[in-house]
Amino acid sequence: MSYSYHFKGKAVDKGTNKNVVNLKMSNQIEISTHFIDLPNEIVLIIWKYLTYVEAMRSFGSMKYRRYNRLLEDYCYTSIDFYTTIFSTFQLCCTQILDQYRFHVKIFKIGHRDSYYQLRIFSQYCLSSSSLHDVFPQLETLVLRNVHDSDTNDLLPYLSSISFLDKLKLYKCPLNKASILICESLLKNSSKSQLTNCTLHSSDEKDGLFLCEHLPSSYQPLNLLTYLQIDVRDFATLKYLLIYFPNLSTLDIHFGVDVRQNDEELFAVSSNLCPHLIKLIMRLRKMVVLNFTAIVKFIYLFRHTLVTLHLALIHQDPNFKHSLTYIDGYRLFNDIVIHMNMMKNFSFWIETVCLCDQQMNNIIHSFQTEYWLSMEIGCYYDSLHNVYVIFTSPFLFDLPFVIMNDTIHTYFNHSDHQLNCLTSMLYDKIPGVIILIGENETINKSFFRMLQQGSSRKKTILIKPKGIYQMEYDDDDNSLLTQFNILEIRKRYENRSSDIFVNTTIKWINWMPHIRMLNIDNELLSQLILNNFNIEQFLFLEILIVRQLNNSLNNELLTIINRLGRSSSLCTIHLQQYRIDLQLTINDLYLLLYVISYHFSRFKVITIEFHPDTLFDNHILDELTDIQKKNCQLDYLYHSKTYIELCIAREFRL
Numbered sequence: 001m002s003y004s005y006h007f008k009g010k011a012v013d014k015g016t017n018k019n020v021v022n023l024k025m026s027n028q029i030e031i032s033t034h035f036i037d038l039p040n041e042i043v044l045i046i047w048k049y050l051t052y053v054e055a056m057r058s059f060g061s062m063k064y065r066r067y068n069r070l071l072e073d074y075c076y077t078s079i080d081f082y083t084t085i086f087s088t089f090q091l092c093c094t095q096i097l098d099q100y101r102f103h104v105k106i107f108k109i110g111h112r113d114s115y116y117q118l119r120i121f122s123q124y125c126l127s128s129s130s131l132h133d134v135f136p137q138l139e140t141l142v143l144r145n146v147h148d149s150d151t152n153d154l155l156p157y158l159s160s161i162s163f164l165d166k167l168k169l170y171k172c173p174l175n176k177a178s179i180l181i182c183e184s185l186l187k188n189s190s191k192s193q194l195t196n197c198t199l200h201s202s203d204e205k206d207g208l209f210l211c212e213h214l215p216s217s218y219q220p221l222n223l224l225t226y227l228q229i230d231v232r233d234f235a236t237l238k239y240l241l242i243y244f245p246n247l248s249t250l251d252i253h254f255g256v257d258v259r260q261n262d263e264e265l266f267a268v269s270s271n272l273c274p275h276l277i278k279l280i281m282r283l284r285k286m287v288v289l290n291f292t293a294i295v296k297f298i299y300l301f302r303h304t305l306v307t308l309h310l311a312l313i314h315q316d317p318n319f320k321h322s323l324t325y326i327d328g329y330r331l332f333n334d335i336v337i338h339m340n341m342m343k344n345f346s347f348w349i350e351t352v353c354l355c356d357q358q359m360n361n362i363i364h365s366f367q368t369e370y371w372l373s374m375e376i377g378c379y380y381d382s383l384h385n386v387y388v389i390f391t392s393p394f395l396f397d398l399p400f401v402i403m404n405d406t407i408h409t410y411f412n413h414s415d416h417q418l419n420c421l422t423s424m425l426y427d428k429i430p431g432v433i434i435l436i437g438e439n440e441t442i443n444k445s446f447f448r449m450l451q452q453g454s455s456r457k458k459t460i461l462i463k464p465k466g467i468y469q470m471e472y473d474d475d476d477n478s479l480l481t482q483f484n485i486l487e488i489r490k491r492y493e494n495r496s497s498d499i500f501v502n503t504t505i506k507w508i509n510w511m512p513h514i515r516m517l518n519i520d521n522e523l524l525s526q527l528i529l530n531n532f533n534i535e536q537f538l539f540l541e542i543l544i545v546r547q548l549n550n551s552l553n554n555e556l557l558t559i560i561n562r563l564g565r566s567s568s569l570c571t572i573h574l575q576q577y578r579i580d581l582q583l584t585i586n587d588l589y590l591l592l593y594v595i596s597y598h599f600s601r602f603k604v605i606t607i608e609f610h611p612d613t614l615f616d617n618h619i620l621d622e623l624t625d626i627q628k629k630n631c632q633l634d635y636l637y638h639s640k641t642y643i644e645l646c647i648a649r650e651f652r653l
Helices: 039-052 052-059 065-074 085-094 117-125 149-156 178-186 234-241 260-264 292-301 329-333 359-365 404-408 418-426 444-451 496-508 520-527 554-560 585-598 618-630
Strands: 004-012 019-023 030-035 078-080 105-108 140-144 168-174 197-199 225-230 249-254 277-286 308-314 344-352 375-381 388-394 400-402 431-436 458-464 482-486 517-518 540-545 570-576 604-609 633-638 642-647
Touching: 039 052, 039 065, 039 140, 039 482, 052 065, 052 078, 078 308, 085 633, 105 117, 117 149, 140 149, 149 178, 197 400, 225 234, 225 404, 234 249, 260 292, 277 292, 359 375, 359 388, 375 404, 458 633, 482 496, 496 520, 517 520, 520 540, 520 554, 540 618, 554 570, 554 585, 570 633, 585 642
Parallel strands: 078 105, 105 140, 140 168, 168 197, 197 225, 225 249, 249 277, 277 308, 308 344, 400 431, 431 458, 458 482, 482 517, 517 540, 540 570, 570 604
Antiparallel strands: 004 019, 019 030, 344 388, 375 388, 604 642, 633 642
16 A cells, blocks of 8 residues: 655654654545654655755755765765855855865855855865865866956965866856966866866857967876867967867867868878767858858868767858758768868758748758758758758757748758657757747747747847737737747847837746846837736746846836846846936945845846946945945845845845
């Protein structure tokens, strides 16, 4: 006979002064048991709901060996502060640090929604000790969410690179921190143990940058076998690869266009990375003007490369005067036949062509014996005059771009239809980007394509070029439940926001599980005028509001005051804050009061200033005084570019 247990409540045994949990079985038999008697499986389930860091805080003080062993085995070995609230984070940096620090093998720091963690932890724990001293068993270090003006916050952590097995930097200003990162990686690196490194830039159009004359103290990282990196250009990549002779996997993203002279950087006789077996090249945010430069780089690994993933936008310099584009014949003749070991080849290529009558020719080029072993689709993007050719499934960790034209996809297997896109859309991608042309109509077939798949927690970015329409039935209850991050970004900022109000409201109504909303101040103001209620987002935790250039009528602080109430909103980011008048202490203080009153779970507000903003630093001194006297702020930080405030739980005028 099997029973299902449910928590009924919690009490205290007066005789033993211990917590007692009443468990109720499905057959109405009631059993009372001490909390410490719960099986390990139930305790671990409880910890999953708490997150391991909260479990450390809640259970670390219990004087029971069984719980201490569970904490050591399941919580202490991997510390992640990604969603940790400020008070718990502060406690982990001070009072309970010694409980877990000797067990930590994986350390992840950098909050999902704010910038303070690296700075606070180094102040508390690294002022007189190295990271290796604090965590002597540390193998993996993950640093996240570093602001452009805070690159020096990386220094106390990067100084311990030589003791690590894995290093990951996410949303980091790689360009500004290039010298610091390279010195930490390469200077006197002969004893480094690093085997795996990921360097991800906070700016999609930039990355690590190196000049030709490198210091003589730089030495190869001989143990490094995996590198995922955002680099600024091909030249930087060339200089870096000299120091990584034993790479087996290279995943690169470029920040600038690939130009004609890049072809001269790599000689065929170069002996870079002689053991490379997997190459991923992502060039989706710039234009490849010289495809031959890409081909010559790939040739360097023609004797070892087994897997090649290629994502790029191609535009031949003569595209206005000729029909020069990439198709199956060119990919086969330029790449495939030269790769001696290659078994896996996938791509997403946008190739510019002013003629929209080449579809049959392109599809035919992928109907040879080699290509028919793969699933390849093609459609013509009429917004940008490009043919989009791709393999399915989509294997890149990149947003998938879709538009009305995507519905008219043709495949190299003539019997395959649009439903072949389903696995590609929802297998691996982090989200989709929807491009909408002026006066277009988003029809029901388009929405059915979006609704396919069951994978959750994906991002959707909507980029309308101008006014557009959406086919919509009031009786249609279909929802886009797989998306929890919504960003709406007009392709032209000077377009009036009122023309997007109705369509934006429809998108919002179809996405009930939004956790983060990213929107500009003009559009948000128009939504408020049309009775937009933020309380309808039951799961909304993060609101990002971007102030558009030359937009002073709908000032950001005023908009926040008009949002209404929310029981879920935790974080607000105000970006490109710009105003003619100087920000005053009263402005900020009133804003904090309104936020604490209207948003019951609110924790952090970040105000990032436009470079031209007039800002009086004296107001920060006044806020600091308020914090010291009234304890109304848990934390306050300011630089020339942003202010970050952590609101205390009890904030009162």
